[in-house]
Amino acid sequence: MNLLSIIKRFAYDLQGLTFYSFRLFGKILSRPMYLMETFEQMYFLGVGSLFLVVLTGVFAGQGMALQFSIELADFGSKNYLGRVMVIAITRELGPVLCGLMVAARVAAGITAEIGSMKSSEQIEALRAFGIDPIRKLAVPRFWALMVMLPVLTIVTDFVAIYGGYIIAVYIANISGAVYWTNVTAKLTLGNFIIGLSKPFIFAAIIAIISTYMGFSTVGGTRGVGRSTTESVVACSISILFINFLFTRLLVPQIQGLL
């Protein structure tokens, strides 16, 4: 495959994704709403991912606290570990880590499920019975992610900061009271808004890309595997890229408003 054909395919996919996004957004608030499916997806995507984000949050927080405590000790300011942790975690690490973990677990599942339905003609069957597949399959997953990803991000933030506390107290020999005082000092409304804006964008990214990749699956079982892999890769790269753009362009604006 030469460079020109890669560029062509990327442009074609981007065009398809854009049109699909408009179609999806046109349906997210219109009837019929599949509430039962939405609640089921909230349980599957949200509660099902809880253990994963708790584990990754704790270990990521501990790793970061270990590194920072050593560096800060060199400047004689290891007592500020709580401040550094809360800024890094609430603004960047928590939303991005949670988004990536959920993308890896959930995007793969969504794409594989819809892709399998496509290759076994179940999507055509839905249409033949007068059901809009986007409304039935994509919209509930979109809303489930929009509700659950921010909740999971808050959980990730909390356990990562708590993981830092364990390191601060038991390894870096920082007083627990000092750590929490520094945490609360930087747990400001601004950091909270910046950190909690991102999961909504990441949720939309995961929902749009994973369902689009599922619906555009071709080539049977091998096609499902390919779509699933591409879906996780596309979601992960998009999350990191959009996170960078958000931090670069919107965070200063938000800080200016507060």
Add this chain to the structure above:
Amino acid sequence: MIRFENVSFSYGKEPVLRDVSFHVKPGETVVVLGISGSGKSTILKLIAGLVQPDSGRVLINGHEMTTASEDEWSRVRPKIGFVFQGGALFDSMTVGENIGFTLIEHTDKTMDEIEVTVRETLRFLNLSEDLIDILPDSLSGGMQRRVSIGRAVAAVDPMIMLYDEPTTGLDPISTEAITELILKLQSVKGVSSIVVTHQITDAFEVTNHFIVLHDGVMVFDGPGEKLVQVQDERVQSFLAPFMQSVKNIPAVCPEE
């Protein structure tokens, strides 16, 4: 009931149907024959509105559906039963949920009322009512096709049934059961049916009106007696492998 007028359709640049015209009367069953890739299944998709023709008109009950809005389609589709090749049952739902699917989606019936209909449908299909809570994966291919037919007929009394290769890959007993079911629906409910198949021996069991497609072109439209006598090379080449079993066809053809 169903009328195709000079319908052409292509997937991208690849022509699939070329200038196809035919008519299916109310209560009539038509079998569409042809080798794989001849455009048979596309005819069903055009009737169900899953794809739109490039040119020509598709009329259902005198209404042109080629230019129909999504609202018009949503009124017509519940009256069309589609049995997909391989069943296309929703594999995350039980047999009961599959059969009751359109009732759940399109009516205000309670779950108890739907269960009654589902059990009636299972009896109609000659399937055990014990299958109601079983997932489709646990069923044999023949049973899956029967459940697929049940899903298509359970909701409302359909006026059109579309069968895409309903007996392909099935053993003779399952094939006979499906054929009986198609005939039963035709006689009990009086639906118009289009059966797409390349298994000509089964086709003669269900009707005497045949359409033969070759490379997207309709090369025959008429009764079975004429089909076996037609001199068109394209029809003959399709029939040749089956001629041995077709010898006794006039004896099994339903009377016109």
